[in-house]
Amino acid sequence: MNTPIFNRVVVIGPGLIGSSILRRIQKDRSIALYTVAADTNPQVCERVRELAIADEVYQDPVQSVKDADCVVLAIPVGAMGEVAKNIIPHMKKGAILTDTGSTKESVIKAIEPYVTSDIVFVPAHPMAGTEFSGPDAGFESLFENRWCLITPTPHTTQAGIDKITKFWQAMGTNIRILDIKHHDKVCAIVSHLPHLIAFTICNTADSLEDEARSEVLDYAASGFRDFTRVASSDPTMWRDVFLNNREAILEMLARFTEDAQAMAKAIRWKDEDYITQTIQKGRRIRKSLIDNKQLQ
Numbered sequence: 320m321n322t323p324i325f326n327r328v329v330v331i332g333p334g335l336i337g338s339s340i341l342r343r344i345q346k347d348r349s350i351a352l353y354t355v356a357a358d359t360n361p362q363v364c365e366r367v368r369e370l371a372i373a374d375e376v377y378q379d380p381v382q383s384v385k386d387a388d389c390v391v392l393a394i395p396v397g398a399m400g401e402v403a404k405n406i407i408p409h410m411k412k413g414a415i416l417t418d419t420g421s422t423k424e425s426v427i428k429a430i431e432p433y434v435t436s437d438i439v440f441v442p443a444h445p446m447a448g449t450e451f452s453g454p455d456a457g458f459e460s461l462f463e464n465r466w467c468l469i470t471p472t473p474h475t476t477q478a479g480i481d482k483i484t485k486f487w488q489a490m491g492t493n494i495r496i497l498d499i500k501h502h503d504k505v506c507a508i509v510s511h512l513p514h515l516i517a518f519t520i521c522n523t524a525d526s527l528e529d530e531a532r533s534e535v536l537d538y539a540a541s542g543f544r545d546f547t548r549v550a551s552s553d554p555t556m557w558r559d560v561f562l563n564n565r566e567a568i569l570e571m572l573a574r575f576t577e578d579a580q581a582m583a584k585a586i587r588w589k590d591e592d593y594i595t596q597t598i599q600k601g602r603r604i605r606k607s608l609i610d611n612k613q614l615q
């Protein structure tokens with residue numbers, strides 16, 4: 320076997336993303352020789368033991384990081400700062416700290432003050448997931464052919480970037496190095512706003528008067544169904560994303576609202592060309608996703 324990328328990898332938060340990482344390592348031990356999982360929820364720890372997807376399991380993240388050469392934070396973005404503050408003093412000198420958070424500027428701001436000069440922090444974000452959460456939801460091929468976005472800070476070393484690049488390539492992803500603010504803007508439009516719209520449209524449907532609401536359930540095997548998949552995502556994760564990428568999300572929502580108003584105007588004034596062009600753009604985007612193999 321080739322030299323493994325890491326000897327001992329700790330995943331803090333073995334939910335959808337963390338357990339998918341652990342499962343992938345279990346399949347490919349050239350990524351890490353030994354895996355440790357840590358989760359403050361005792362039921363998650365119990366389930367990870369039952370699933371046998373980590374070599375060792377701890378309820379206390381502080382205890383779990385001893386001797387690790389890579390620690391992956393796969394917890395909600397609002398919890399990252401506190402956990403980093405607690406674990407960093409117990410990490411091995413020279414170890415890498417990385418994360419999978421959906422927002423980057425907030426996570427970096429929360430973690431950086433606690434990063435000591437002997438720890439390398441490499442912020443990262445795998446652009447892959449589902450509407451499910453928890454250790455049962457993960458699967459080893461989740462990251463296959465997806466993107467992992469790495470957003471180095473001015474203190475991130477090239478050696479750290481190279482190691483995390485290898486790590487995520489071994490998970491099956493392609494890599495892009497992105498500027499931190501740019502990452503948050505792009506994710507606001509491709510991920511955060513679509514979730515906001517999905518949660519909102521379900522709430523709007525639910526607030527209709529009784530008769531129409533029951534029809535939503537009867538006839539929802541249409542476009543609405545696709546929104547309900549996205550809207551069934553985890554409330555804690557998404558509350559944290561919305562509160563931690565506020566500026567970019569509000570900016571994209573404002574643009575979207577303007578475009579929705581333009582569409583409303585076109586419908587009111589029967590502007591066939593505008594309506595047709597808008598629909599055609601949507602179809603083109605869908606086709607390019609299929610061509611780029613970004614649809615499972």
Ligand SMILES: NC(=O)c1ccc[n+]([C@@H]2O[C@H](COP(=O)([O-])OP(=O)(O)OC[C@H]3O[C@@H](n4cnc5c(N)ncnc54)[C@H](O)[C@@H]3O)[C@@H](O)[C@H]2O)c1
Pocket residue numbers: 331332333334335336337357358359360363380392393394395396398402419420421422444445446447448449450451452453454553556560
């Ligand atoms: N779900 C997705 O599609 C997706 C995709 C890419 C990135 N992410 C990001 O990855 C991270 C994990 O998301 P997920 O979907 O795997 O979540 P998840 O809810 O499936 O798992 C998160 C786990 O973290 C644990 N946890 C919460 N607070 C903790 C703490 N303080 N200490 C230790 N454990 C704690 C929870 O008990 C849970 O088991 C989030 O930051 C999210 O933004 C999610």
Ligand SMILES: O=C(O)C(=O)C[C@]1(C(=O)O)C=C[C@@H](O)C=C1
Pocket residue numbers: 420421445446447448449450509510511549552
């Ligand atoms: O595929 C889904 O259902 C997801 O919600 C995954 C998704 C996304 O919006 O694309 C969600 C959050 C992430 O940070 C990255 C990926």
